[in-house]
Amino acid sequence: MLNPAASAVDERSEGVWHAAWRRFKTDRVGLVSAAIVTAFLVLILASWLGLVAKNWQNEVGVANAPPTFLGPRPPEAIGTIEVPKGPNVDLSDVDPLAPRYQEWDAAAAKYKTTETVKAETLPLGGDRLGRDVLDKAIKGTEISVFVGVLAAVLATTIGTVLGAFSGFFGRRIGDLLEWLYNVFESIPGILLIFAFAAVFGRGILTVVLILGLTGWTGLYRQVRAEFIKHGAREYVRSAEAIGASTWSRMFKHILPNVSHVILVRMSLLVVGFIKAEVILSYLGLGVGVEDVSWGTMLAEAQSELILGYWWQLAAATLFMAVFVTAFSLLADAVRDALDPKLRGLE
Numbered sequence: 001m002l003n004p005a006a007s008a009v010d011e012r013s014e015g016v017w018h019a020a021w022r023r024f025k026t027d028r029v030g031l032v033s034a035a036i037v038t039a040f041l042v043l044i045l046a047s048w049l050g051l052v053a054k055n056w057q058n059e060v061g062v063a064n065a066p067p068t069f070l071g072p073r074p075p076e077a078i079g080t081i082e083v084p085k086g087p088n089v090d091l092s093d094v095d096p097l098a099p100r101y102q103e104w105d106a107a108a109a110k111y112k113t114t115e116t117v118k119a120e121t122l123p124l125g126g127d128r129l130g131r132d133v134l135d136k137a138i139k140g141t142e143i144s145v146f147v148g149v150l151a152a153v154l155a156t157t158i159g160t161v162l163g164a165f166s167g168f169f170g171r172r173i174g175d176l177l178e179w180l181y182n183v184f185e186s187i188p189g190i191l192l193i194f195a196f197a198a199v200f201g202r203g204i205l206t207v208v209l210i211l212g213l214t215g216w217t218g219l220y221r222q223v224r225a226e227f228i229k230h231g232a233r234e235y236v237r238s239a240e241a242i243g244a245s246t247w248s249r250m251f252k253h254i255l256p257n258v259s260h261v262i263l264v265r266m267s268l269l270v271v272g273f274i275k276a277e278v279i280l281s282y283l284g285l286g287v288g289v290e291d292v293s294w295g296t297m298l299a300e301a302q303s304e305l306i307l308g309y310w311w312q313l314a315a316a317t318l319f320m321a322v323f324v325t326a327f328s329l330l331a332d333a334v335r336d337a338l339d340p341k342l343r344g345l346e
Helices: 003-011 014-022 029-046 099-110 133-169 171-186 189-200 206-215 217-231 232-243 246-257 257-284 294-306 309-336 340-345
Strands: none
Touching: 014 029, 014 309, 029 133, 029 309, 099 133, 099 294, 133 171, 133 206, 133 217, 133 232, 133 257, 189 206, 189 257, 206 257, 217 246, 217 257, 217 340, 232 340, 246 257, 257 294, 257 309
16 A cells, blocks of 8 residues: 555655656657657758768759659650651751761760769759759758757857846846847847848858847846746745855756746747748858758749749758647647646646
């Protein structure tokens, strides 16, 4: 027979993260989303290590090669000239260049022996240069997700540090940081991003800096409010009474208790920054021409779609939609698992 007192002690001693993991395991949507995101992360790691999509710039197929499931395009109709045949017919009477044909055919045959044969179809089709759309989508996933995650980490670091200082110290430091926050908030976000992009130019690290330096304000407000709230609680006052330093109270006592807010907000920033990178690259203000992302693929697909070549647009949209949707659902599941309000409902 179980001891009720022992069960109560075990329940009280359960850690925040252990309880969150126990709740998360009951969320089927969250588990499926986690599996999809993990699969994407494995694919991204393989791309970064050069195991897949390392030759995405190679022209491996014919221009605008269709997807394999559609089959090769029918050969285009080529006009022909009826040439008279017979032993006494001089082809030069019909075509002055006829004497050179044999020489040219021999040279062409020699060239074909060393020329790489290009595929008529590719798994998800090819672009206008004959590059594999599947390889481009995988490499684009690596760059777009890398930009989104790194920019979210940068924005989270800035917002957390500034919010902690403003909420914990207040007074002049809080007033100064509030003024800085209001300056950034007074400028429309999209205009601020375009202004930074015009100054810093294009490139992966440039996009990371642009998004990180402009996306910290929302997290700053949340962290500031949490530090003001927790700074007045008993456990912080007790730590101060026994001689805990300012840094210890800020980052060893308060920060762990607001980590769930920071984690959830950072996951939302990842999704938002991936979308922002796609928009910037689509407009020509994102990654450089030597790189590929979902945004550059969509920009290239715009002109191809007019000609009926839809597969690059479909591939970029599919990869982006699946990852962003799965990551958003995973963020919602993590938020529900970490929400302190749910602890009393179990």
